Amino acid sequence: MRTAIASVLALCAAASAAPSSMGKRAKWTKTTRSSSSSTSCTFNSAASASASASSCSTIVLDNIAVPAGETLDLEDLQDGAKLIFSGETTFGYKEWDGPLIRVSGSNIAVSGTSNHTINGGGERWWDSEGSNGGKTKPKFFYAHGLDDSTITGLNVKNTPIQAFSVQSDNIVLSNINIDNSDGDDNGGHNTDAFDVGESNGVTIRGATVKNQDDCLAINSGSNIIFTGGTCSGGHGLSIGSIGGRDNNSVKNVTISHSTVSNSQNGIRIKAKSGETGSVSGVTFSNIQLSGITDYGVVIQQDYDDEGNPTTGIPITDLTVQRVAGTVESDATPIYIMCGDGSCSDWTWSGVSVSGGESSDDCENVPSGASC
Ligand SMILES: *[C@@H]1O[C@H](CO)[C@@H](O)[C@H](O)[C@H]1NC(C)=O
């Protein structure tokens, strides 16, 4: 580590000695403005960025090609640092778990220049098996311990598998564009856009997602907002699956003002049969559905053991309002499968999903709701 930093500092000195001609070839350049607390660094390689980003207050990642099997590792950034993706960020090919990118710190602002792309090159891994087998595929972006921070305006293309894993407190992800549509006909699978877990205070605003799994999946956490999202091609806006991992609970979530089109499901809550945990204070409102192929609205306590709902993961204080639109002819508009007494205090209004065939299999539907 020490050697790496020393050699990069030497490069830095060389770069500042001959700034304009060395600019392109130097591993990175560093400009100290007034004090060490405002140091702007531009990196051209993943290794130099990972080694030295924590000494910079502004970090520009300029056309970085991350080597195969390595993480663009930007952990423990300076408090208040700005991290900017510029040009095209690419990744070498290897079968491994990833992640391809990891960022942590406090009060960090992650963004991109207006025409940057972070290109996961997922087509090299896609084999229709996702995380169920075939090639081992790297996760894309870990926002773990990225607290009191923002991720804004990133343009992401072709993730090998799941895109953003969020485990942070007080984080805002806005106007993120994830385009995995190349995977629709080329074996993209389990390309969840946002997986949120063990987080308190998450806002995801204005996301545009084209993928082949959940647009949003909240596995645990509290005080979470998803709004202004445009989701297509995937599995819908999901709470869960809950249970089986860490007795997890999901509390106080609002998912609103979003569209879900050409997707398996519209909105859903998946609680595993036979497990423990809780889902409380969830609101879905103003969600427009179209081209749904499985379920418009699905709320189930029988996930993983269909037809056998259990009561260990109560779903309480749920609001579903103004969820409207259409499902395909062989789809089910609404499916509710609860255990005895374990779904309660639901508010259900303006739910209008047409097309398909109504389900006769709903069980223990709480008063106010209907299948
Ligand atoms: C967009 O990217 C290209 C290629 O990297 C670059 O030449 C061009 O100047 C960029 N345009 C803007 C508006 O940033």
Ligand SMILES: *[C@@H]1O[C@H](CO)[C@@H](O)[C@H](O)[C@H]1NC(C)=O
């Ligand atoms: C629910 O979460 C939102 C968003 O974080 C927050 O503003 C609100 O205070 C929370 N409500 C409760 C009852 O905790």
Ligand SMILES: *[C@@H]1O[C@H](CO)[C@@H](O)[C@H](O)[C@H]1NC(C)=O
């Ligand atoms: C799961 O959580 C509930 C509620 O917090 C608790 O009563 C129960 O004992 C927990 N179960 C396990 C296996 O940890």
